[in-house]
Amino acid sequence: xxxxxxxxxxxxxxxxxxxxxxxxxxxxxxxxxxxxxxxxxxxxxxxxxxxxxxxxxxxxxxxxxxxxxxxxxxxxxxxxxxxxxxxxxxxxxxxxxxxxxxxxxxxxxxxxxxxxxxxxxxxxxxxxxxxxxxxxxxxxxxxxxxxxxxxxxxxxxxxxxxxxxxxxxxxxxxxxxxxxxxxxxxxxxxxxxxxxxxxxxxxxxxxxxxxxxxxxxxxxxxxxxxxxxxxxxxxxxxxxxxxxxxxxx
Amino acid sequence: xxxxxxxxxxxxxxxxxxxxxxxxxxxxxxxxxxxxxxxxxxxxxxxxxxxxxxxxxxxxxxxxxxxxxxxxxxxxxxxxxxxxxxxxxxxxxxxxxxxxxxxxxxxxxxxxxxxxxxxxxxxxxxxxxxxxxxxxxxxxxxxxxxxxxxxxxxxxxxxxxxxxxxxxxxxxxxxxxxxxxxxxxxxxxxxxxxxxxxxxxxxxxxxxxxxxxxxxxxxxxxxxxxxxxxxxxxxxxxxxxxxxxxxxx
Numbered sequence: 299x300x301x302x303x304x305x306x307x308x309x310x311x312x313x314x315x316x317x318x319x320x321x322x323x324x325x326x327x328x329x330x331x332x333x334x335x336x337x338x339x340x341x342x343x344x345x346x347x348x349x350x351x352x353x354x355x356x357x358x359x360x361x362x363x364x365x366x367x368x369x370x371x372x373x374x375x376x377x378x379x380x381x382x383x384x385x386x387x388x389x390x391x392x393x394x395x396x397x398x399x400x401x402x403x404x405x406x407x408x409x410x411x412x413x414x415x416x417x418x419x420x421x422x423x424x425x426x427x428x429x430x431x432x433x434x435x436x437x438x439x440x441x442x443x444x445x446x447x448x449x450x451x452x453x454x455x456x457x458x459x460x461x462x463x464x465x466x467x468x469x470x471x472x473x474x475x476x477x478x479x480x481x482x483x484x485x486x487x488x489x490x491x492x493x494x495x496x497x498x499x500x501x502x503x504x505x506x507x508x509x510x511x512x513x514x515x516x517x518x519x520x521x522x523x524x525x526x527x528x529x530x531x532x533x534x535x536x537x538x539x540x541x542x543x544x545x546x547x
Numbered sequence: 548x549x550x551x552x553x554x555x556x557x558x559x560x561x562x563x564x565x566x567x568x569x570x571x572x573x574x575x576x577x578x579x580x581x582x583x584x585x586x587x588x589x590x591x592x593x594x595x596x597x598x599x600x601x602x603x604x605x606x607x608x609x610x611x612x613x614x615x616x617x618x619x620x621x622x623x624x625x626x627x628x629x630x631x632x633x634x635x636x637x638x639x640x641x642x643x644x645x646x647x648x649x650x651x652x653x654x655x656x657x658x659x660x661x662x663x664x665x666x667x668x669x670x671x672x673x674x675x676x677x678x679x680x681x682x683x684x685x686x687x688x689x690x691x692x693x694x695x696x697x698x699x700x701x702x703x704x705x706x707x708x709x710x711x712x713x714x715x716x717x718x719x720x721x722x723x724x725x726x727x728x729x730x731x732x733x734x735x736x737x738x739x740x741x742x743x744x745x746x747x748x749x750x751x752x753x754x755x756x757x758x759x760x761x762x763x764x765x766x767x768x769x770x771x772x773x774x775x776x777x778x779x780x781x782x783x784x785x786x787x788x789x790x791x792x793x794x795x796x
Contacts, residue, residue, distance in 0.1 A: 427687070427691075430684075431684070433682065435679075435680070438676065442676075463735050463738045463739055464739065464747075466731065466735065467728055467731050467732075467735075467739070467747075470727050470728070470730075470731045471724040471727045471728055471731070471751070473727075474723040474724060474726065474727035475720040475723060475724060475755075477723065478719050478720045478722075478723035479716055479719070479720055481719075482715065482716050482719045482720070483716075486712050486715065486716075489712045490712055490713065490716070494762070497762075498713075498716075498758070498759065498762055501758040501761065501762075502720070502755055502758055504758070505754035505755065505757060505758040506724075506751055506754060506755065508754060508790060509747070509750040509751055509753070509754040509786060509790070510747065512750065512786065512789045512790070513743070513746075513747055513750075537758060537761065540761045541757055541758070541761070541790065
């Protein structure tokens with residue numbers, strides 16, 4: 299297997315053109331194209347149903363050319379695609395324009411998350427369900443990084459610098475609810491509309507935080523600050539009014 | 548590699564005794580002993596730090612003897628130990644004596660679950676975190692079976708025969724919270740006392756159900772039936788009283 303070509307050695311990916319009909323692309327561009335094509339295939343089919351030949355064919359490249367860029371074969375290509383997907387997903391955690399109440403912002407981030415899940419259904423499902431043939435300590439570490447970024451981002455969103463064990467537990471648990479509901483949503487044929495699912499997840503955050511605030515001063519303080527920013531018709535406002543009714547019943 | 552000896556061919560595991568000092572055990576007993584010893588080692592150390600020699604030594608057996616029972620080596624022994632652990636954990640989901648309110652019973656089951664997590668910390672953590680060297684589609688299927696049993700058991704506990712998509716989502720999500728908090732609890736050096744953690748998880752179930760009931764008739768009905776069985780000083784009673792205070796604040 300050939301080593302990855304350096305930009306100096308090979309400014310284009312096939313310096314000795316043959317009559318193959320394949321397009322010649324600059325090195326970095328070809329690399330990115332192969333990753334993008336692989337990502338699309340892994341998003342649509344479970345990893346065990348995607349071969350290196352599929353990637354080569356979809357990229358309009360030869361199998362040896364794909365190996366030239368990814369000497370580790372399918373596993374290396376999968377990990378590169380996963381890293382690219384992870385970085386795309388992580389970028390969605392940041393709310394560009396900070397408008398709306400905290401729960402409205404949380405809803406906006408969840409919509410972006412579920413758009414990603416929807417676009418990468420097969421890959422997301424295979425990875426999060428575990429036991430996939432391409433799963434290794436490295437792929438788990440990539441998934442963990444995304445999870446950690448989600449936890450950090452949520453805490454920052456709440457204005458928390460240093461989270462105690464219970465606030466950490468709350469946020470980790472809620473992130474696991476987001477993941478479990480994404481998997482459940484895919485498994486059950488996307489029966490629940492995305493809007494409704496995102497609204498449910500925002501509500502879950504509110505009540506999980508409320509039940510944690512009962513046990514924990516830090517969570518109570520953070521939640522108090524954040525509830526002051528909510529309006530009566532924001533998700534948190536509407537939910538708390540309804541829960542008061544259930545509590546009375 | 549030798550095939551697993553049949554009970555007829557070998558009533559004891561070493562029919563030609565040599566001067567090894569190893570104890571001779573009947574076949575089934577030896578098999579169970581090897582699994583028990585492996586389970587103990589995998590419970591205390593991550594799978595990559597347990598060798599077949601460790602198992603043989605701890606069992607007072609030779610390496611070839613272990614291979615005779617587990618021709619697939621460490622992976623097969625790991626899977627047998629995992630199956631044994633899974634069946635033990637699943638058995639804890641059943642409440643023997645149905646005393647107490649539904650949330651009190653839920654608390655009792657959670658205590659048994661966390662006793663298991665505590666006893667099998669290394670193995671539980673390695674498996675649930677994912678990416679372990681011994682993880683395969685088969686081990687993931689075993690974990691999934693336990694998860695499915697937990698979901699079924701929780702629904703039966705709630706008196707539900709056929710759960711709609713939102714009630715299913717609620718229970719799956721809560722089970723993921725239990726798993727995430729077990730991992731978080733281990734990662735953070737078991738800072739939160741078990742009693743307190745179990746109480747928190749019961750509270751999480753109550754509020755997650757309440758927030759789901761707002762969106763879903765079936766959940767509202769199930770929750771209504773179940774709340775009628777709760778007393779003022781049961782976990783659900785205490786929590787709902789406190790939440791009314793937060794709602795007012």
